[in-house]
Every structure is written in structure tokens, then in C-alpha cells.
Amino acid sequence: MTNPLLETWDTPFGVPPWEQIDDSDFAPAIDAGMEAARAAVAAISASDAAPTFANTIEALERSGRDLDRVLGAFFAAASADSNEAREALMREVSPKLSAHASAIHSDKALFRRIETLWQDREELGLSDEQARVLYLVRRGFVRAGAGLEGATEARLTEVKARLSVLGTAFTQNLLADERGWYMELDEAELEGLPPFLVAAARAAGRDNGHDGPVITLSRSLIVPFLQFSPLRALRRRAWEAWSARGANGGETDNRALAAEILALREERAGLLGYDSFADYKLETEMAGTPAAVRELLMRVWQPARAAALADEVRLTAMLHADGEAGPLEPWDWRYYSEKRRREEHDLDEAELKPYLQLDRMVEAAFGCANRLFGLEFAPAEVPHYHPDCRAWEVRRDGEHVGLFIADYFARSGKRSGAWCTTMRDQSRLDGEVRPLVLNVCNFARPAEGAPALLSWDDARTLFHEFGHALHQLLSDVTYATVSGTSVARDFVELPSQLFEHWLEVPEVLTEYATHAETGEAMPGEMLQKVLGAATYDMGFQTVEYLASALVDLAFHDGEAPADPMQRQAEVLEELGMPHAIGMRHATPHFAHVFAGDGYSCGYYSYMWSEVMDADAFEAFKEAGGPFDPEMAKALETHVLSAGGSAEAAELYQRFRGRMPGVEALLKGRGLADAA
Incomplete structure (x- = not known):
């Protein structure tokens, strides 16, 4: 029998042929993809021809396409629609993929060809994008250990393989606890x-x-x-x-895994010659150093903590007025904060929610993308990995831009949180390839026949993930290496967090925030209350986030803690963490940090990007409003379409003319007076 994953996908827009795929098809397809990639890489490194950008870097860019295609499908389904077979395959595949990548980075002949190109780069006549790709490819090889030899190289391969196993186990343990x-x-x-x-x-x-x-x-x-x-x-x-x-004891407990992950990351950095994993990880980010990250986070921590402590006094009084003794606890904060919001802002989320219908908020996100960038969205019938998924073809001026797929509802088998990914990246090395972009959320499923209603936080999440999708859809580069969100981790959140601002534009809410039963627009009085309460409880929100970011930094800046839970407690005590506020992500369920290397020592990046997104939205307001066409064009040209084709700081300065300060962030969070 043929394997549909290895055949040409004769489907609309080239999506995976989900109705033909069986879980048993994934393993042989992944193995075949790795085998094809290894053969292609071997041909590059064994070539007698002098290295050129075309026969080395571009050939390397093409080498893993079959594997990427299969993995795009597998990871989409394994993350959003997991089952026992897919979880078992994740455990099997993770170390294989790590070994596959290590083998490529350990190919000395290949690295010599890349190094020759790097040394001769000024004479190669490269375009700016080609020069950037060469730099990134060489840097990736060096940071992966291509310059290591013997026992050191072998140990690094072992460490990376073990980390891949541990990251998969951490994710699956967390999913099991959430599901159970x-x-x-x-x-x-x-x-x-x-x-x-x-x-x-x-x-x-x-x-x-x-x-x-x-x-x-x-x-x-x-x-x-x-x-x-x-x-x-x-x-x-x-x-x-x-x-x-992740901390319930037994087979799904993540605490020992977290300790081993941190120890192996420290060892990995040491093998590569870095003083700490933080030094290794931040070398390629905008922040550059642990000190720069800590300085930003602490500038915001002090006013945020002061605001939270002042709020805690008010909420504790409300607790006592209800006849409850003792201090305010973490399970009390949201309840009394909601009561206080109703009292002070006359805003009841239960009354607000009927105006935030999922379908209307999707239309709002599409409408903003249309006004800003001229994008049009038409429902598309395509195969899906789950019936909850919906798809839209994205066009501009009659031309196909990409396919946007959304999977919005929580269910068993879907990992928690929200994310954006692609099943195919934009590129044009061998003709125009348009992206397949996926947004995944975990909104509460409505009753049968009833409209899905969102909280304000849900609506913000929808806009956030769609901002990532725009970064992918509007990508306009030649090489997939720098396509879409392939940027510094502390820059990748700029488009997503910036797009959140359009949810708060009054004319957007007036048009799209319509009542689920009456169809009437949100009353002007309620609209003003919503916008007036935009920074309500911001001390709490900022503190719970910053506590997680500072613990993440402490874990990786210096010697790895033997007991991460003890180190977490120490950091929180040093910070003076308010008793009634829990970390947004405590260590045993901190998937951002422990499910893989993506946000390891990088959870701070949301705030680093927020410094820029607050400043960027100010640029729109200064220029003439949130839909100013010239600013939208500049944003697309210098940020959204550029991917990682230049350094993040350079891209932002092209857009804004300068780098931002923290002032706009503090103002946007309502913390300026507490600073």
C-alpha cells in the first residue's frame, strides 16, 4: 500500500490529505524524509565542485523539504489532536530528529564548505538576504557544535538527544494531568x-x-x-x-525532569564554551545579555508589585467583609477582583461576554487585516485533522496570499494554551510557495446550537495569535530560513502583541462587538467602561507574568539548581512576591521553558516585545490613527514581510526610526504613576 504522506498531495492548497492519513503512516514517512535529507546533505558535502552559495547553502535549504512537509502535518496533529499512538510516536521521533540534526551539524566536510563561503563572503556578490542566510546557517552550525571534536562532540550529541526526550516527556506529562x-x-x-x-x-x-x-x-x-x-x-x-x-507525584510528575533539563542545558552551554545557558541562549536575541533582561524586568517589577500590593489591601477588606478570616489567597484574587471591577467600573464580564462572539471577533480580526493590509478572507473547503478546524483562503488584489486555518475549542488531546504554527512556510527559492498557517486556541465550547462567547482575555488571545499569523501570511522572502516568524525570540512577539491593540480601537468594537441574541452593537456606555478598565488589575497581571520570567532567567543564569522548586521559592522570596498571587507558570507546568528550547531563558521576550509594540502603536496614533495607510505599509515592509532577513533591531529602526524606551509600556499598563 502507498503512504499518502509520501505521495503528491492533490488537495486544495496542498494541505495534508487528512482523510487518507492513518497514524501508522507517520513513522515510515518521517524515516523516509530523514533518509532523503541525509542523502541530499551527503551529496553536498561530497561534491568535488568548489563551494558556491547555490551548490551549498541553497542546496542545503532544499535538502529537508520532504521531511519538513511530513513534520508540519505530524506536529500540527500531535499538538492539537493527540492520542496514544501520536504520543508514543512523539517519544520515538524526538531523539531520532535530534540525532538527525546532530549528524548534519557534525558533517565536517559540509561545515568546511560553509566556512569557505563565510571567509569569501565579500567576493560572492550576495544579495542582502543571501548574506543574512549564510550568516545564520554558519552561526547555527557553530552553535550546534560543528567546531567540536571527539568526546566533546559526542557528548553534545548525547545531551541534545536526551533533552529532546525530556521535552517530549514534560509535555505529555502535563497533557496527562490536564486531561485526567x-x-x-x-x-x-x-x-x-x-x-x-x-x-x-x-x-x-x-x-x-x-x-x-x-x-x-x-x-x-x-x-x-x-x-x-x-x-x-x-x-x-x-x-x-x-x-x-505536573507536580502530582507518580509517572506524570515533572519536577525531576525540570532539574535534569536545567543541568543538561548548563552542560550544553559549557561544552560550547559559554559561561551559562543564559549567555548561550541570549547571544542571538535582541537583549544580548542576562543583565539587559534583568534590568528591563526589574524596571517593571517594582511599580507592578506596588500596584498589586495596593490592590491586595482592597481585596482583603472585601474578603473580610464577606465574613472570611485569614489572608487573601490565590484562589480568592480573581473572585474579589471581579466583584471590585463591577463596583468601580460597573463592568460585569458576564454582561460583556455576549458582545464578544467568537465568529464576530474572527470577523473583527479579518476586518482589521483588510483595512491595514488589503487582505481578504474567503471560507475554504479543505481536509482537516479535526472537525473543529475551519479554513479561509487569504487573497489580496485577486492574488493568493496563503491559507489560514483555525482550531479554536478546548478538548481532550489538545495541549493547553494558544499558539500559531505553519504546515508550510512561505518561500520562493524554486517558485512562489505560499504558507499554510494554523492558529490553535482553547476556548470553552458552547452548548449545542449556541454561539461561542469569549472573555475579554480570550478575544485578546485571538487577536494575538492572528498577529503571528499575519507575520507568516505576509512574509515575502526567498529563503524559508528567514521566512515569517523565523526571527529573534524577543522580536517574534512584536507583531502578535501589536495586533492586540486593534481589539481596543473603539470603531472596531462598535462594528463587531454585537450582542449574541439581539444583534445590537455594544452600547456606548459599555464600550467606554471596557476601554476605561483596560488597565484594571494590571498589577496582578504583570506580577504573575514577571515572576515566571524572572524565575526562568534565574534558572539559566549561572549554575543549574539541583532542586528547581527550592530555587523558584528563593527567587520569589527575594522579589517579595505577594502571597495572594501565583506565578502564571510555575516550574512543573512551565511548558514555555521546559517543553523545548524555544522559550527557555526567553519567557521575558513577551515584555521585551511589548516595549516595542507599545511604541509602535504610538507611532500609528501619532501618524493619524490606527488605520493610517502609510504606517501600515511601513509595518508590512519593514517587519511583517521581512521575516528574519535582517537583525531585529535594524528592522524595528527602519520602521520607527529609533529604538523605544520603556515609558510607553508603563503608560500602556497603567503603571507609569507607580514607577
């Missing part, structure tokens, strides 16, 4: 919960095989439960389950 916990509610325990949450809990119950409502560890369920349930004992039970993910 739920809290059944009886009718009396639905007291105080708004209708949208009751409906979502009943839907979650059906999904989990129960007749009644349940609360799961999906953020879109558990956060509103903590906001609205007046039953303190249930809030505590939910909070403790949520915060204990």
Missing part, C-alpha cells in the same frame, strides 16, 4: 455562575462522558470559575488542581 482532572458540580454548586459558564461546564461534562456540568483545567473554564464562584472551598480545590499540574 475534572471537578463535577451539582446544581447547587452552579450558584453565582453566569449562564455562559454554566453552558460551557455542561458542554465540558458531555465531552468528558458525564451527564452533569464539570470544570476542567482548560483556562477558558477554570479562570471564569475562579472569577465567579462564591464557593470558596470549590475555588480552592480548582486552584490547587490547576497550580499542581
Whole structure:
């Protein structure tokens, strides 16, 4: 029998032929892809021809296309629609892929060809993009250990393989804990919960095989439960389950894995000649050094902590007024903060939510992309890995731009959080290749036949991930190496966080925030309340984020801690972490940091990018408004279409004319007065 993953995909837009693919097809297709890539690389390194950019760098760019195609499909399904077979294959494939990459980076003949090109680069007549690709390829080989020999090289290969195994195990343990916990509610325990949450809990119950409502560890369920349930004992039970993910003992406990990951990262950096993993990781980022990261984070920490402590006093008084003794606890904050928001801003999220329909917020994101960049979105019928997925063809001036796929609802088998990925990157080395872009979220599923309603945070997440999608869709480069979001980690969040600002544009909400039952636009009074409360509780939000970012930095800047949980506690004590605020991501479920190297020592990057996104949106306001055509064109030209074709700082300065300061960020978060 033929393997559909190895055949030509005769599908609309070249998406994977999901209806033909069986899980058993993935392993042989991945093996075949690696074999083809190895043969292609061997041909490059064994060539008698003098190295040229075309026969070495471009040939290397082409060498893994078959493998990339299969992996794009596999990782999309394994992350968003996992099952036992896919989880087993992830455990099998991860070390194989690590060994595959190590073998390529260890090819001395290949590296000599690359090094020759690097030494002769001034005489090669390269375009700016080609020069950038050569620089990145050589840097990648050096940082992967291409210059190492003997036992040191062999040990680095072992370390990277083990890290790939541990990252997969960390992810799967976390998914198992999230999938395995739920809290059944009886009718009396639905007291105080708004209708949208009751409906979502009943839907979650059906999904989990129960007749009644349940609360799961999906953020879109558990956060509103903590906001609205007046039953303190249930809030505590939910909070403790949520915060204990990855730390429940037994086979799914991630604490020992985290310690081993940190130790191996330290060893990896040492083998490559760096003082710490932080020095190694930050070398390629905009921040450059651990000191620069810490300086930014601490500049924001002090005013954020001051604001949070002032809020804690108010919320504690409300707790005591309800007859509850003792201090405010983490399972209390959201509940009393929601009550205070209703009192001070007369804004009830339960009243707001009917105006934030999922479909209308999708239309809002599309509408903003149309006004800014001329993009048009038409529903597309294509095969999907899950029935929840929807697709749109993206066009501009009649020309195909790419395919956008969205998978919005939480379900068993989907890892938590939200992300953007591609099943095919944009490039034009051998003709125009347009991207297949996927947004994945975990919004609460509505009752059958009812519209899906979002919280304000959900709507912001939708815009955020769509900002990443625009970075992929508008990419306009020749080489996939620098396509789309292939940029410095502390620059990649700029487009996503910047696009969040358009959710707060009054004319956008006036047009798209319409009531799910009446169809009426959000009343002007409510609109003003929403925008007026935009920085409400920002001390809490900033502190929970910064605590995670500072712990991440401490883990990697210096000697790896033998006991990460003890080191986490020490960092929080040094910071004076408010008792009633938990870290956004505690160590055992800190997937950003431990599921792979992507955000390791890089969780700070959201705030580094926020310094730029706050400044960038100010540029729109200074120029004539959020839809100023000249600023939109500059943003597309210098940021969204450019990918990683130049250094991030250079790209931002082309757009803005200068680098930003932290002032716009503090102002945007409502923390300027506390600074």
C-alpha cells in the first residue's frame, strides 16, 4: 500500500490529505524524509565542485523539504489532536530528529564548505538576504557544535538527544494531568455562575462522558470559575488542581525532569564554551545579555508589585467583609477582583461576554487585516485533522496570499494554551510557495446550537495569535530560513502583541462587538467602561507574568539548581512576591521553558516585545490613527514581510526610526504613576 504522506498531495492548497492519513503512516514517512535529507546533505558535502552559495547553502535549504512537509502535518496533529499512538510516536521521533540534526551539524566536510563561503563572503556578490542566510546557517552550525571534536562532540550529541526526550516527556506529562482532572458540580454548586459558564461546564461534562456540568483545567473554564464562584472551598480545590499540574507525584510528575533539563542545558552551554545557558541562549536575541533582561524586568517589577500590593489591601477588606478570616489567597484574587471591577467600573464580564462572539471577533480580526493590509478572507473547503478546524483562503488584489486555518475549542488531546504554527512556510527559492498557517486556541465550547462567547482575555488571545499569523501570511522572502516568524525570540512577539491593540480601537468594537441574541452593537456606555478598565488589575497581571520570567532567567543564569522548586521559592522570596498571587507558570507546568528550547531563558521576550509594540502603536496614533495607510505599509515592509532577513533591531529602526524606551509600556499598563 502507498503512504499518502509520501505521495503528491492533490488537495486544495496542498494541505495534508487528512482523510487518507492513518497514524501508522507517520513513522515510515518521517524515516523516509530523514533518509532523503541525509542523502541530499551527503551529496553536498561530497561534491568535488568548489563551494558556491547555490551548490551549498541553497542546496542545503532544499535538502529537508520532504521531511519538513511530513513534520508540519505530524506536529500540527500531535499538538492539537493527540492520542496514544501520536504520543508514543512523539517519544520515538524526538531523539531520532535530534540525532538527525546532530549528524548534519557534525558533517565536517559540509561545515568546511560553509566556512569557505563565510571567509569569501565579500567576493560572492550576495544579495542582502543571501548574506543574512549564510550568516545564520554558519552561526547555527557553530552553535550546534560543528567546531567540536571527539568526546566533546559526542557528548553534545548525547545531551541534545536526551533533552529532546525530556521535552517530549514534560509535555505529555502535563497533557496527562490536564486531561485526567475534572471537578463535577451539582446544581447547587452552579450558584453565582453566569449562564455562559454554566453552558460551557455542561458542554465540558458531555465531552468528558458525564451527564452533569464539570470544570476542567482548560483556562477558558477554570479562570471564569475562579472569577465567579462564591464557593470558596470549590475555588480552592480548582486552584490547587490547576497550580499542581505536573507536580502530582507518580509517572506524570515533572519536577525531576525540570532539574535534569536545567543541568543538561548548563552542560550544553559549557561544552560550547559559554559561561551559562543564559549567555548561550541570549547571544542571538535582541537583549544580548542576562543583565539587559534583568534590568528591563526589574524596571517593571517594582511599580507592578506596588500596584498589586495596593490592590491586595482592597481585596482583603472585601474578603473580610464577606465574613472570611485569614489572608487573601490565590484562589480568592480573581473572585474579589471581579466583584471590585463591577463596583468601580460597573463592568460585569458576564454582561460583556455576549458582545464578544467568537465568529464576530474572527470577523473583527479579518476586518482589521483588510483595512491595514488589503487582505481578504474567503471560507475554504479543505481536509482537516479535526472537525473543529475551519479554513479561509487569504487573497489580496485577486492574488493568493496563503491559507489560514483555525482550531479554536478546548478538548481532550489538545495541549493547553494558544499558539500559531505553519504546515508550510512561505518561500520562493524554486517558485512562489505560499504558507499554510494554523492558529490553535482553547476556548470553552458552547452548548449545542449556541454561539461561542469569549472573555475579554480570550478575544485578546485571538487577536494575538492572528498577529503571528499575519507575520507568516505576509512574509515575502526567498529563503524559508528567514521566512515569517523565523526571527529573534524577543522580536517574534512584536507583531502578535501589536495586533492586540486593534481589539481596543473603539470603531472596531462598535462594528463587531454585537450582542449574541439581539444583534445590537455594544452600547456606548459599555464600550467606554471596557476601554476605561483596560488597565484594571494590571498589577496582578504583570506580577504573575514577571515572576515566571524572572524565575526562568534565574534558572539559566549561572549554575543549574539541583532542586528547581527550592530555587523558584528563593527567587520569589527575594522579589517579595505577594502571597495572594501565583506565578502564571510555575516550574512543573512551565511548558514555555521546559517543553523545548524555544522559550527557555526567553519567557521575558513577551515584555521585551511589548516595549516595542507599545511604541509602535504610538507611532500609528501619532501618524493619524490606527488605520493610517502609510504606517501600515511601513509595518508590512519593514517587519511583517521581512521575516528574519535582517537583525531585529535594524528592522524595528527602519520602521520607527529609533529604538523605544520603556515609558510607553508603563503608560500602556497603567503603571507609569507607580514607577
